[in-house]
Every structure is written in C-alpha cells, then in structure tokens.
Amino acid sequence: MKKTEKKEGTVQAVSNALKILEILSNSPKCGVSELARTLGCQKGTVFRLLSTLKNEGYIMQDEESEKYYLSLKLFKIGSNSVNNLDFNMAALPVITQLSQETKETIHLCTIENDQLVYIQKIESTYGLKVTMMSRVGQSTPLYCTGVGKVLLANQSAEKIRRYLKNTKLHKYTENTIVNQHDLTVELEKIRSNGIAYDNEEHELGIRCVAAPIFNQTGNVIAALSISGPTVRLVDEALESMIKLVKNAAYEISKRIGYS
Numbered sequence: 001m002k003k004t005e006k007k008e009g010t011v012q013a014v015s016n017a018l019k020i021l022e023i024l025s026n027s028p029k030c031g032v033s034e035l036a037r038t039l040g041c042q043k044g045t046v047f048r049l050l051s052t053l054k055n056e057g058y059i060m061q062d063e064e065s066e067k068y069y070l071s072l073k074l075f076k077i078g079s080n081s082v083n084n085l086d087f088n089m090a091a092l093p094v095i096t097q098l099s100q101e102t103k104e105t106i107h108l109c110t111i112e113n114d115q116l117v118y119i120q121k122i123e124s125t126y127g128l129k130v131t132m133m134s135r136v137g138q139s140t141p142l143y144c145t146g147v148g149k150v151l152l153a154n155q156s157a158e159k160i161r162r163y164l165k166n167t168k169l170h171k172y173t174e175n176t177i178v179n180q181h182d183l184t185v186e187l188e189k190i191r192s193n194g195i196a197y198d199n200e201e202h203e204l205g206i207r208c209v210a211a212p213i214f215n216q217t218g219n220v221i222a223a224l225s226i227s228g229p230t231v232r233l234v235d236e237a238l239e240s241m242i243k244l245v246k247n248a249a250y251e252i253s254k255r256i257g258y259s
Contacts, residue, residue, distance in 0.1 A: 016041060017049050021074065024059060029067035087222070088120065090255035091213075095122060095224065098248045102241060104228040107134060107208075109147040110221060111155075114163055115139040116148040119222070130205050130229045143169060143183055144176050146198035146210030147223035153190040154212055154220035160187065175200045195242055196223075200230060207233040209241050211249035216257030224249045 016039055023038055024030060036046045050068055053059045057073045091108055099106045099122040108120035118136050123129070134140070142148035142163070152160065169178040177183045190196045198208040210225035226241045227233075233241075250258075 013049065016045070017053060020046070020049060020053065021058065021070065024068060024070045025074075029062060029065065029069045031065070031067045035068075087256055091120065091222075091252045094248050094251050094255070095120060098224075098226070098244060099125070101244060102226050104226050104233070104241075105129070105132060107147055107210075107225045107227060109151070109223050109225070111142065111148075111151040112139070114142065114167070116142050116145060116151065124228060126228075126232070128229065128232070130203075132206060132227065133203060140202070141167070141170070143167065144172055144198070144202040145225075146196045146208040146227075147225045149187065149190055149196040149198075150210045150212045150223040151220065153187040153196065160184075172202050173200050173204050177201065195246065197238070198225075198227070205230050207238060209238055209245055211245045213249050213256075214253040214258040216259075218258065222252075224252065 019039060020035060023035060032043050032047050032050065035050070036043045039046060050059065050061075054061060054068070057071055059068050060071050061068050095106045095108055103125045105124045106120075106122040107118060109116050109118050111117070116139065118134050118138050118140070121134060121136055140148065142152040152163065155163070164180050164183070169180070169183065170176070171178050177186060194211060196210045198206070198210070200206060206227055207230050208225045208227035210223050212220040213222040213224060215221045224245055226245050
C-alpha cells in the first residue's frame, strides 16, 4: 500500500502516533527530524504527536540530545494484558466445574474505576432460570451485588470512604441498601466472613452468594458468585453453596499464586 492511500475509517494522526511507538520500539532514541523523514510527515506534525505521547506518559525525552524514547507505560499495559489472559485461563476450568456442580449461573468479576465488571459468565443449565441483565464486559455498581460488595469490602478504608462519598446509592429494588451506615456495617460483615449475598438487591427474583479471589500478594483482585432464581435459591440452598463458591474462589487464587 502506498503512503498516500488510507484505509477507510482510519484517523491519520492516531495511525502516525502508533507508527512512532513502533519506530521507537526498534530504535534506542530518535529525534523529530529522523521521525519526520521515516513517516513522511512535516516536522511540526511529528512534534505535536511527540508532545502528546510525552504528556500521556508513553515516551520520554533525553534532556541533552532532545531525542525521544519509549517509557515503561507500554510494558505495563502489555504485562497487564498477559496477566489478565493468564487469570482467565486459570479461572476457566474452575468456574466450568462449579457450573457443572451447581447448574446455576456463575459470574467472575473484577473492579475497575469503582465499578463492577463482568469478565466471565456461564449460564445456568436448568430449564427454569431467570434471564439476568449481566453480560461480559458490562459495568454495574458495586454496592448492590454480591460480587460487587465482596470487591468493595476488601478495598482499603480510605477507598471505601471515598467511594461512599462519591457514589449516590440508587434503590434498584426494595432490598437495595441505600443507607451508608447500613452498607458500611454490611461491608464489615463481608470482610469478616469472607462471603457476600445479594438478596434481590439489584434484580428482583435473583439471589446470589459470592467469595473473593486473592492474588499472590494477598490482595483481592476479583470475585466469584453463584446466582439463581429466588424460587430455587431458598435460604437452605443458598447456604449449601457457600462452601462450593469459597472453595472455587480459593482454587483460582492458588492458581494465580496465592498461598
């Protein structure tokens, strides 16, 4: 493809910025003129792209030579991607087995920007099941789900305080906890017991039990839950699943280095 040709839907500035990162990944340090020649762009255009990448932390500039080189930000992003891939691969056989044992819906979630994010979901195999709103990649408030409360409960006291200060507690159902004091008490109980419940707090007709997943440093990085309809997950049935979800969460934790 000639340099003057453009793929439909592309943004040239973004394309050039990515090319700069690729060039710098193969060269120790490059200056504006050298990059402009390689890209076939005006020096002013390249300088603006470099300034943007520098401000965003992707590249750095040598004070003496004024040449540019990559920072460690891309390395961190790549490492996180590998870690996420490894985590999903470690968790999949465990949640698959948990699904087979319970036949209920299994959720594997993490926390991002003070929101719960679903990263894996296995649907119930029962004929009688309630269609849940959850889907992989979806964000949901932390305070009104079992997995969300597990993740929130295991944050630092300062993070919990900031979360409660900045979050408006919306009443999704009659069972949603919207009083900050009541939620604080609930989080303390979850942190102590290592288990959380969702008693129709986000969706009517849905109950769940959830447990935390720990990384190699002992920090909670994810949560696992068993969910199902209230007509089947009565108190006795829900209590019988505590050991199952705890054991599965612990097995995933061990697989990613927790001891």
